Amino acid sequence: MPRVESYLRGEELPHVWCAGCGNGTIVRELIQAVDQLGWSKDEVAVIGGIGCSGRTPFILDFNTMHTTHGRALAFATGVKLARPELHVVVASGDGDASGIGGNHFIHACRRNIDLTLLVFNNGLYGQTGGQLAPTTPMGARTATTRTGNIDPPFDIAQLALAAGASFVARTTTFDNQDQEMKRFIQLALAHRGFSLVEVLCQCPTYFGRMNGLGDPHEMLFHLRDETLPLEELPEVLHRWEEQVRAQTVSLEQAKGMLPEELAGKILTGIFCNEDRPEYTQSYQELQQSLQTHDKQEKAGVA
Amino acid sequence: MLPQDPYQLRLSGSGGQGLITVGVILAEAGLLEGYRVAQTQSYGPEARLGASRSEVILSSRPIAYPEVSEPDFLLSISQDAFDKYGSQMPEKSLILVDDFYVTLSRSESYPQQIYALPIIHTAEELGNKLVSNVVALGALNRLLGLVSEAHLKEAVLRRVPAKYRELNASALEAGARLGRPQAKAVG
Amino acid sequence: MKKRRLVQGNEACAQGGLYAGCDFYAGYPITPATEILEIMAREMPRQGRVFIQMEDEIASISAIIGAAWAGAKTMTATSGPGFSLMQEGIGYAAITETPCVIVDSQRWGPSTGQPTKTSQADLMQARWGTHGDHPVIVLTASGVRDTFEMTVEAFNFAERYRVPVILLLDEVLSHLREDIYWPEPGELEVIDREPPSSPEAFAPFGGHGFLPLGGGKRFNVTGMAHDKQGFVARGAQAAAGLRALMERIEGQTMTMARYSEEIPDDAETLIVAYGITVRAARRAVQLLAAEGLVAGLLELRTLWPFPAELLRGAIQGGQIKRVLVPELNLGQLVLEVERILAGQVPVARLGRVDGYLITPEQIAEAITEQAGPSAESKRQRRAAHATS
Numbered sequence: 001m002p003r004v005e006s007y008l009r010g011e012e013l014p015h016v017w018c019a020g021c022g023n024g025t026i027v028r029e030l031i032q033a034v035d036q037l038g039w040s041k042d043e044v045a046v047i048g049g050i051g052c053s054g055r056t057p058f059i060l061d062f063n064t065m066h067t068t069h070g071r072a073l074a075f076a077t078g079v080k081l082a083r084p085e086l087h088v089v090v091a092s093g094d095g096d097a098s099g100i101g102g103n104h105f106i107h108a109c110r111r112n113i114d115l116t117l118l119v120f121n122n123g124l125y126g127q128t129g130g131q132l133a134p135t136t137p138m139g140a141r142t143a144t145t146r147t148g149n150i151d152p153p154f155d156i157a158q159l160a161l162a163a164g165a166s167f168v169a170r171t172t173t174f175d176n177q178d179q180e181m182k183r184f185i186q187l188a189l190a191h192r193g194f195s196l197v198e199v200l201c202q203c204p205t206y207f208g209r210m211n212g213l214g215d216p217h218e219m220l221f222h223l224r225d226e227t228l229p230l231e232e233l234p235e236v237l238h239r240w241e242e243q244v245r246a247q248t249v250s251l252e253q254a255k256g257m258l259p260e261e262l263a264g265k266i267l268t269g270i271f272c273n274e275d276r277p278e279y280t281q282s283y284q285e286l287q288q289s290l291q292t293h294d295k296q297e298k299a300g301v302a
Numbered sequence: 303m304l305p306q307d308p309y310q311l312r313l314s315g316s317g318g319q320g321l322i323t324v325g326v327i328l329a330e331a332g333l334l335e336g337y338r339v340a341q342t343q344s345y346g347p348e349a350r351l352g353a354s355r356s357e358v359i360l361s362s363r364p365i366a367y368p369e370v371s372e373p374d375f376l377l378s379i380s381q382d383a384f385d386k387y388g389s390q391m392p393e394k395s396l397i398l399v400d401d402f403y404v405t406l407s408r409s410e411s412y413p414q415q416i417y418a419l420p421i422i423h424t425a426e427e428l429g430n431k432l433v434s435n436v437v438a439l440g441a442l443n444r445l446l447g448l449v450s451e452a453h454l455k456e457a458v459l460r461r462v463p464a465k466y467r468e469l470n471a472s473a474l475e476a477g478a479r480l481g482r483p484q485a486k487a488v489g
Numbered sequence: 490m491k492k493r494r495l496v497q498g499n500e501a502c503a504q505g506g507l508y509a510g511c512d513f514y515a516g517y518p519i520t521p522a523t524e525i526l527e528i529m530a531r532e533m534p535r536q537g538r539v540f541i542q543m544e545d546e547i548a549s550i551s552a553i554i555g556a557a558w559a560g561a562k563t564m565t566a567t568s569g570p571g572f573s574l575m576q577e578g579i580g581y582a583a584i585t586e587t588p589c590v591i592v593d594s595q596r597w598g599p600s601t602g603q604p605t606k607t608s609q610a611d612l613m614q615a616r617w618g619t620h621g622d623h624p625v626i627v628l629t630a631s632g633v634r635d636t637f638e639m640t641v642e643a644f645n646f647a648e649r650y651r652v653p654v655i656l657l658l659d660e661v662l663s664h665l666r667e668d669i670y671w672p673e674p675g676e677l678e679v680i681d682r683e684p685p686s687s688p689e690a691f692a693p694f695g696g697h698g699f700l701p702l703g704g705g706k707r708f709n710v711t712g713m714a715h716d717k718q719g720f721v722a723r724g725a726q727a728a729a730g731l732r733a734l735m736e737r738i739e740g741q742t743m744t745m746a747r748y749s750e751e752i753p754d755d756a757e758t759l760i761v762a763y764g765i766t767v768r769a770a771r772r773a774v775q776l777l778a779a780e781g782l783v784a785g786l787l788e789l790r791t792l793w794p795f796p797a798e799l800l801r802g803a804i805q806g807g808q809i810k811r812v813l814v815p816e817l818n819l820g821q822l823v824l825e826v827e828r829i830l831a832g833q834v835p836v837a838r839l840g841r842v843d844g845y846l847i848t849p850e851q852i853a854e855a856i857t858e859q860a861g862p863s864a865e866s867k868r869q870r871r872a873a874h875a876t877s
Contacts, residue, residue, distance in 0.1 A: 009709075011720065012720060041707055042703060042705065042707065043703065045702050045703065047555070057709055057711075058709055058711070058720065058721075061707055062707060063702040063703050063707050063708070064707070064708070064709045064710070064719075065555070065558060065702065065709070065710040065711075066709065066710065066711035066712065066713065067551065067555075067581065067712065068551065068577055068578065068581050068712055071547060071548065071551040071577075071578075074543065074544075074547070074548035074549075074551035074552050074555070075551045075552065075554060075555035076555060077515075077541070077543075077548075077551075077552050077555065078513065078515065078551065078552035078553060078554065078555025078556035078557075078558075078559065078561075078563075079555040079556065079558065079559045079702060080559075081513065081539045081541060081552075081556065082512065082513050082539060082555070082556035082559035082560060082561040083559035083560060083701065083702070083703055085703070086559070086702065086703045103544055103545060103548070104544065104547075104548055104551075107543075107544040107548070283534070283539070283541075286534050287534045287535070287537055290534050290535040291535055291537065293535075294535055326495070326666060329495055329666055329668075330495050333493055333494075333495050333668045338668055339495065339666075339667065339668050340665065340666070340667050341495075341665070341666040341667075342661065342664065342665055342666075343664060344605075365667070366768055366771040366772035366775060366849070367768045367769050367771070367772035367848070367849050368632075368661075368665055368667065368768055369661070369846055369848075371848060371849070371850070
């Protein structure tokens with residue numbers, strides 16, 4: 001794929017990610033989405049936090065910034081407001097976005113500022129050796145939950161929705177033939193407002209090994225089996241309250257199940273895609289109305 | 303002419319009585335009069351509950367140290383404030399208190415010159431207790447002769463919203479009448 | 490004719506920022522810095538600039554760094570607890586050579602402490618608050634006009650040296666109102682970021698000029714040790730980068746020293762003061778003079794990098810027999826003064842930590858005490874001489 005390579009910084013390759021890591025898949029889909037939108041590299045900024053996913057900016061030939069742990073959205077808010085013409089993409093891990101950066105995450109959603117956040121959700125802290133993250137499923141083993149996790153996890157997409165993001169989607173690194181991830185990222189990039197694409201991805205090195213999920217290949221099938229596309233659900237299940245945790249039911253089984261039995265599947269799809277006032281736009285309108293007001297007042301006095 | 307140069311004032315009351323505003327207005331009027339000025343205040347919770355204070359220095363020369371060290375004058379329009387600051391006043395100083403809301407203990411004899419005037423009552427008669435601070439300002443300026451009444455009025459009008467200008471102008475005048483030379487010192 | 494205006498310290502700070510061309514302000518409310526936030530909220534949108542109230546101080550400093558890299562002149566203001574939270578971002582700004590201004594209106598600490606009481610106890614935190622060796626410039630001011638000027642200077646230093654600049658105010662100065670001459674446009678120098686000779690030749694780090702993100706050359710910014718292009722550096726390369734970063738600031742120590750020296754030839758005592766405490770020191774010098782004791786005052790406006798040469802120069806000649814360092818903490822600047830004077834003259838400290846200002850009388854008394862009986866008798870002789 002020469003097209004994808006032309007977006008990579010050759011001097012930064014090979015990247016730091018392990019063999020079989022899902023991050024590369026997400027970066028590839030991001031590149032293709034940008035390419036299909038026809039945006040030039042100069043008008044795109046990619047801002048990362050800390051963690052495996054945070055290394056994304058290094059390898060991409062865009063305007064890039066590798067920031068501090070959890071704060072990528074706050075940095076990005078500054079970049080976007082100071083230079084609204086840039087398309088600003090933020091690459092965060094699940095721990096980066098919902099653990100240390102949880103506060104910035106909900107507030108960026110609330111403002112509905114025109115940023116696209118890609119959450120690389122592998123269910124633990126990979127770069128530091130596989131510790132418990134706010135997204136680790138109940139019962140899962142990590143370096144700090146050797147006998148199984150007792151902390152109930154966050155649902156990042158649900159969090160974004162509740163906090164006010166106007167585009168929220170979830171998918172996985174499992175290629176489900178219809179290029180769902182690329183479609184979602186493309187929609188998110190084109191969306192005016194805060195957009196989140198949460199991508200469930202495999203970390204074979206830690207999550208896979210610690211939980212006996214097999215090689216990267218097998219993990220991808222696992223991702224396929226533990227998720228359920230929204231459109232396949234009975235209407236009632238489109239409601240968020242229906243969605244809980246635990247994940248052992250296959251998609252085929254799920255189709256024949258009662259709603260209460262479906263509890264536990266991770267839903268994928270687009271949960272929200274609404275046109276709502278966007279922050280940089282609202283701020284510019286505020287500037288204009290104040291300036292007009294002041295001008296009129298001055299003219300009135302004079 | 304200032305009674306003392308520099309002249310140091312401490313303005314005290316309860317939080318919400320507008321003492322900080324009075325300090326700012328007096329500093330502004332002092333500036334219009336051509337003085338160098340410094341205004342400081344107690345701030346935060348202390349300004350919302352209990353005694354609150356604002357301080358002003360007027361001087362014909364640059365002010366090195368901006369806080370009041372030895373007040374020449376104290377205004378207290380609440381008992382709390384008088385209890386807290388009254389005892390700190392030097393002997394040769396002047397104190398102005400509200401005649402109803404501040405009770406002077408009879409057991410003590412005050413070496414300072416004390417004026418007790420119906421400040422809050424006057425504001426109430428004008429229909430708004432909130433202008434007690436401006437009544438006090440009118441009274442203290444007439445007593446002390448710090449700045450011209452025109453400059454004081456200008457400073458007041460700069461700091462109040464348009465719809466309250468008339469009320470505040472009346473409060474200032476009423477205060478000045480209280481502070482006329484016939485006002486008698488009680489202490 | 491120029492008119493004097495009654496201005497509050499925090500207002501002078503905010504207006505100084507606007508005067509310097511601050512395009513982007515992000516902040517979070519905190520006593521006693523809140524007025525700066527409120528004035529910026531009122532003024533910036535109507536002047537076509539950007540103001541945003543962030544969710545906390547970490548977000549505030551992160552946002553101004555992001556905005557700085559998008560090309561804006563940026564500023565935030567806070568106080569102790571918020572300043573502690575900002576340390577993470579200050580480190581990032583230092584290693585990424587990000588021009589930005591951070592105002593810390595000091596209050597009594599640690600922790601929540603006494604929010605409405607004053608202090609000068611963040612001096613060392615301003616220098617060393619973030620982890621690792623790093624360059625930073627720390628300025629302070631002692632009056633309202635000075636606050637205006639030093640805010641402008643903070644922007645100038647940030648832009649010229651591409652470094653975070655911290656301006657230390659304190660609760661009393663923040664809320665003090667004084668009459669000042671309002672600086673006219675053009676009266677104070679305002680330095681802007683220089684563009685690179687060409688976008689192609691631009692390296693984001695360790696070089697000259699500045700190009701924003703989206704400015705025509707795609708580069709990487711990172712808080713990791715990095716080379717000139719923003720890619721990871723290790724070992725000797727990381728060490729060289731750090732040394733160069735430090736040298737760029739420390740090598741200019743005297744160029745960026747802002748101070749005032751009021752030292753009479755016959756002064757035997759030198760007061761080294763900074764911030765609001767200068768005001769008490771200046772009055773103390775007057776009080777002592779009235780008693781026939783001559784003291785000098787060295788007011789430091791640039792605190793870090795510490796102008797060691799200036800201090801050594803001030804005691805050169807052997808006339809100064811003793812130094813007093815009054816400050817609103819338990820001994821911070823005095824450590825630096827002691828270190829630099831290295832026992833050449835006795836250095837005494839005067840600290841006050843009850844949340845109120847050191848008074849002129851306390852300084853005068855400390856000096857009389859420090860000067861001892863010989864100075865006392867000399868003082869009396871002089872006084873006798875003066876009256877005879």
